[in-house]
Amino acid sequence: MELKSKYYSTLEENLKKYDIPAEAAEKAYDSIQGPEELLFSILTFLIT
């Protein structure tokens, strides 16, 4: 079950948002999706 929010984007959504080619998905994971996941973990800390 995927989390949907205007404040959380999947890698696919982020590639589109930042205009990054889909072929770069694997190489962009750490630099693009990493911060998204870090932000989610910060939110988890803040709300619990």
Add this chain to the structure above:
Amino acid sequence: MVENNAMHEQSKRRNQNFVDVYEGRIPKSIPISIGIDGAAALEYAGKDLLVDQYSAEEIIEAMDHTNGLFDTDTVVGMSSRLPSFYKILGAVNYQMGADGYMQHPNVPGMDAEDYDALIEDPVAVCWEKVVPKFYKELAKPFPHNVIAALKFQASRQAIMSKLGPASREIAVKYGKVTQNFTGGRTRAPYDLLADTFRSFTYVNGDIRRMPEKVLAAVEALYPLCVKMGMPKVPPSKTVRVSMALHMATFMREKDFAKFWWPSYKRIVEEFVNAGYGVFMFCEDNWMRYLDYLYDLPAGCEMQFEYGDAKVIKEKLGKKHIIQGLFPSTVLRVGTVEEVERTAKEYIDILAPGGNYVFGMDKSILRAADAKVENVQTLLKTVHEYGQY
């Protein structure tokens, strides 16, 4: 070098005891999982909470001292809820008491009229409603809020980047468990609604006044809870998703069965179906809910605070892993003889047949909660008497 090898072997044995229990085998000896909070560790090391918990170096020194003092299986004395983070954020949900201990007041993160927004997008409600209510500095206009957020993250990084490696070094130094058995932490969806969004006080009124919205909110929070807890390491029964269960025992069974239990059972099944184990701290007294717990997928580790150890073992002990129950008050007020006798009583009831991790009813939060000689006696007793 000889000592290092002995410690390495001890770590391996302790790792293996947990692995055996989690994989359904009887271990060589009972693994021990007792919690000692960072504040207690600082106090056992003679440090001042008001001053020393701002420093990673002081915390590490206290952890080293406490782990040397107590022959626990796992590293104790680590805390991630440190005051520097909450001071920078202007927190109202974590506040320092007069003696330096961090308190967690019951603060509602949103109002009743925000239910529809929560049902629509819970993460948005977290950022837009909850975070500004919990943290005064983050409620300020740009750029003050962004500056506070960056300072908080820098402080967290500065401290936690030292505590993590130090904890691993301490595990090696004292021959403690070096394998990480906790893959994630999350909440039961209803508990998240209660703890974070509506508070213990208001949520019970909500289930009378707007039951459909409460059910829809629990459903909306479900994916958030799954994402919070899902481990990022390969699936294994030895990797546990940890949940402290708060609200269930304060509800009437009819409400529990309708509002609390279905989403909880589903989330446990979700983690188990993904290949992980689940640890749950059943806070308070769960005796009236043991049949529900039995229904969860086999191999869940259940720490109990109160209850009848014999009944719990009899009802759940063949299917699930029992933990907890040892009354920590004995460590505070008892003699070493009472500690030894009580530990043996619990082991006699809970250890036969395996599926048991020795634990207490609750963590040691402050040094005054447990006399040093009593904790040492407890650990010595379990190490010696807890052999299969």
